[in-house]
Amino acid sequence: MIQALDKIVALDTVTGLRTGAQRKTVVEMTLVDADGQPEKKRLECDNGVESAIQSLLSETNGQRVLSVDTLRPSLEDVFVHLTGLSAEVMLSEKGGKGGGNAGG
Numbered sequence: 001m002i003q004a005l006d007k008i009v010a011l012d013t014v015t016g017l018r019t020g021a022q023r024k025t026v027v028e029m030t031l032v033d034a035d036g037q038p039e040k041k042r043l044e045c046d047n048g049v050e051s052a053i054q055s056l057l058s059e060t061n062g063q064r065v066l067s068v069d070t071l072r073p074s075l076e077d078v079f080v081h082l083t084g085l086s087a088e089v090m091l092s093e094k095g096g097k098g099g100g101n102a103g104g
Contacts, residue, residue, distance in 0.1 A: 026042065
């Protein structure tokens with residue numbers, strides 16, 4: 001017997017789903033600290049990527065910038081956003097296997 005689902009949560013492209021789950025612009029900048037080690041700074045803002053980059057650059061204190069990345073939600077982030085399930089609940093449902101894929 002086939003059971004009916006309560007409802008369809010979302011139907012979209014991967015890009016569309018990710019865009020819908022992203023609330024703010026997130027920019028991550030990797031710098032070289034005084035000891036030569038990579039140091040990451042992350043900023044969330046509502047004003048767009050350019051504003052976040054300018055803000056992060058103003059906080060470099062002369063450190064060398066290795067990379068600047070715009071972060072997008074993963075498909076797991078989208079699932080959590082749509083269902084409201086926490087990471088802890090999903091991990092317990094998975095049997096505590098961890099990992100990052102459906103196969104465990």
